[in-house]
């Protein structure tokens with residue numbers, strides 16, 4: 233099965249947009265190995281839109297020769313030589329969102345091309361869809377074409393939640409599907425996409441098929457293609473924690489060649505990644521919010537394979553800090569059951585508690601906890 237746990241990797245769009253190139257991808261592959269991203273589980277390097285030539289060549293998609301002087305296969309070969317996997321982008325309409333040639337009417341030809349180039353992951357967008365054809369039908373077509381190549385290609389559906397892809401994405405062959413429009417590098421975007429628009433989608437995710445709240449903006453700090461002012465370290469930490477609780481694909485969007493130490497710590501937090509990659513594959517859910525006087529706090533929880541529960545206590549309000557509490561019953565644990573509590577950012581055991589746990593959470597920050605019932 234492809235994607236037994238949420239896919240992890242990097243995508244060129246958030247930072248590079250039109251400036252993606254063979255050089256950027258190859259240097260990113262080097263950094264993945266050198267900085268331990270590969271060892272932590274990040275695997276797919278995906279080239280997003282604007283890799284294409286402006287016209288098809290003999291009916292086939294081709295590449296922008298200024299950005300990819302040796303073609304796409306050469307980049308795929310390089311990525312494979314580092315023990316990583318290679319992804320590419322196309323679109324279900326006549327053109328990609330950036331206006332380049334896309335796969336409508338060429339699904340089988342293009343799938344074959346991707347397979348020949350060594351593509352392991354296809355992100356398939358939804359711009360310029362022909363009128364009169366249902367979205368799910370278009371996605372079904374490419375899903376079938378990918379399967380017909382015989383190459384295992386992870387299929388990433390990107391139709392922004394327009395036709396509720398959580399209801400049909402897996403049947404169309406999808407391994408993940410975007411549930412919303414595009415994320416940008418701002419706290420407002422993280423709150424809107426992550427905290428508001430994912431509520432209630434947890435029944436639809438599981439091994440082999442995941443909800444995708446879009447790529448990470450962790451570590452962008454206001455630089456790059458989708459930069460909109462940037463976020464604080466705490467805000468990126470909250471963003472990463474929420475995505476892990478939601479069993480979201482973890483596709484890095486920053487320039488890993490120039491990561492700050494805190495970005496490295498965030499993206500390489502093995503205990504948070506273990507939550508994301510938990511083999512049970514159950515997506516976390518919104519336990520509740522406290523909302524009074526404009527002060528907002530949210531609690532999310534995710535049941536894990538070993539019987540423990542991962543919990544995020546998020547202070548979304550503007551107050552410097554606030555006390556937050558999680559009660560055992562609200563996360564499916566017995567009220568009188570003693571449980572150990574571990575802080576997954578401090579990497580510290582906090583002790584054994586019964587009934588509930590209270591802690592102070594700073595503005596826009598998170599307490600990410602692993603709550604484990606004591607045996608016996």
Ligand code: GLA
Pocket residue numbers: 245280281328329330357390392413414
């Ligand atoms: C759409 C997608 C983005 C990105 C761009 C590329 O907006 O949702 O993730 O792929 O197209 O043009």
